[in-house]
Amino acid sequence: MKKVEKKFRDVRLIKAMKKLIILTISILLLSGLVLAKEKKKVDYKKRTILDYKIEKNFGKVVKKSTGKSITKYNSNGNEIETARYKQDGSLAWKYKYKYDDKGNKIEFARYNQRNELVYLDEYKYEY
Numbered sequence: 001m002k003k004v005e006k007k008f009r010d011v012r013l014i015k016a017m018k019k020l021i022i023l024t025i026s027i028l029l030l031s032g033l034v035l036a037k038e039k040k041k042v043d044y045k046k047r048t049i050l051d052y053k054i055e056k057n058f059g060k061v062v063k064k065s066t067g068k069s070i071t072k073y074n075s076n077g078n079e080i081e082t083a084r085y086k087q088d089g090s091l092a093w094k095y096k097y098k099y100d101d102k103g104n105k106i107e108f109a110r111y112n113q114r115n116e117l118v119y120l121d122e123y124k125y126e127y
Contacts, residue, residue, distance in 0.1 A: 047071045067092065076103055091115060100125075 048070050052063040065087050072081040078099050084092040091113050098107035110119035 045073055047073075074099070078103060078105075 048068055050068045051066045053066050055062050055064060067084065067086045069082060069084045071079055074080050076099070079097055080099075081094065081096050083094040086092050091111075093113065094111040094115065096107075096109045096111070097105055100106050104123065104125055106123050108121040108123075109117055112118045
């Protein structure tokens with residue numbers, strides 16, 4: 001009889017442990033989803049990306065500049081402007097973004113090489 005009682009206790013313990021493990025995993029997954037939804041805040045105000053075309057010249061690898069992109073951020077870490085510059089330093093295109101007080105994007109504007117507005121998106125949110 002004692003073996004049956006011990007086995008019954010072991011089965012209950014195993015079931016309780018399974019439930020605890022499932023609950024722990026669920027909590028971890030949900031907390032991960034919440035953290036993933038939070039916007040990653042950047043610590044910098046500007047990021048520059050230098051672009052290169054890779055060529056081989058007499059067996060040597062040579063990188064030639066094709067231009068650069070500069071991205072600017074606001075104090076909340078939201079991207080507010082990205083500009084692409086050609087190798088000679090002239091503007092290729094520019095994107096600008098605006099946000100509301102809640103951090104939602106409310107405007108996206110695209111400018112051409114003459115810095116003229118050529119495209120505009122406006123975002124509206126319903127709560």
